[in-house]
Amino acid sequence: MEQPQENNNSKAVSRTDWKYFGVWWIFLVLGYCYVANILCQRENPLQSGNPGFRDFAVVALVGPLLYLVGPRHNWKPSTSSATQIIRWNGLCYLVPFFLALHWEYIGDAIGAHFSLRPADLQSLDLRSMAALAVGVFIIVVLLSCHFVWAHHAKILYPYLVVLCGIPCVICAMMFFLAESHYIHVHHYCLGAFLFPFFRFRNRPSLVAQATFLGLAVEGVSRWGMDPLWYSTGAR
Secondary structure (H helix, E strand, C coil): CCCCCHHHHHHHCCCCCHHHHHHHHHHHHHHHHHHHHHHCCCCCCCCCCCCCCHHHHHHHHCHHHHHHHCHHHHCCCCCCCHHHHHHHHHHHHHHHHHHHCCHHHHHHHHCCCCCECHHHHCCCCHHHHHHHHHHHHHHHHHHHHHHHHHHHCCCHHHHHHHHHHHHHHHHHHHHHCCCCEEECECHHHHHHHHHHHCCCCCHHHHHHHHHHHHHHHHHHHHHCCCCCEEEHHHC
C-alpha cells in the first residue's frame, strides 16, 4: 500500500491552480445535475428534492472550499503526464464519484433502506442491520488507515482534534437539545463530513474521498439539503 507524501501534497495542487479546480468543479456540478435530471427525472436539473434552487447554489458556491480541503491535496498536478492524470484523477476519482451518485440503487439492490435517525435505527430489520454493520466496518477501517497516514505526515494531532471534535460538539448539542429536538444524520451530512479527511496521495484515500463526495452530492440532489435538527413536535 502506498504511503502518503504529505510534504508533496501541500504543493501538489496550488490554491491558484484554477484550471484544475475548474475541471473538478464542473464534475461536481454535473454530478448534481445528473442525479436531478437523469436519475430523478426532474425537468429542471438544478432543482433538488426541495423546491427552488438554494441547494444547487450551495453546492456550487462551496465548491472552492471543498476543493481546498480535499482534492487539492491528492489530485495529480498539472505537471503530471496525461496518462497519469487519466489514471489518477479519472479512474481513481471520477469513476468512484460517478458510481456513488447511484447510492439509492445500491440500497434497492441489497434491500436495505434505513435512515440514521435514532428512532429508525432502533427498528432496523436484519438485512438493514447487516448493511449498516458493513458500512460502519468499512469506515472504521478507512479511518484507522488514515490515522497511520496522518501520523506519518506529522499531522495526527490536529487531524484527530478536528475529526473527533465535530462529533463531540454534535453529541453535546444532542444532550442539551434532547427535550426539544432530535437529530437526523442525512447521508449527505455523513459524506460531507468524512470526505475532507480522505486527503492523502494514495489510491485508497483518493477513492474514499471521491466516493464520499459522490454520496454527499447524491443526497443533496436527490433529497435536498435538509436540516440536521428537527423539533420533537415534528415527529
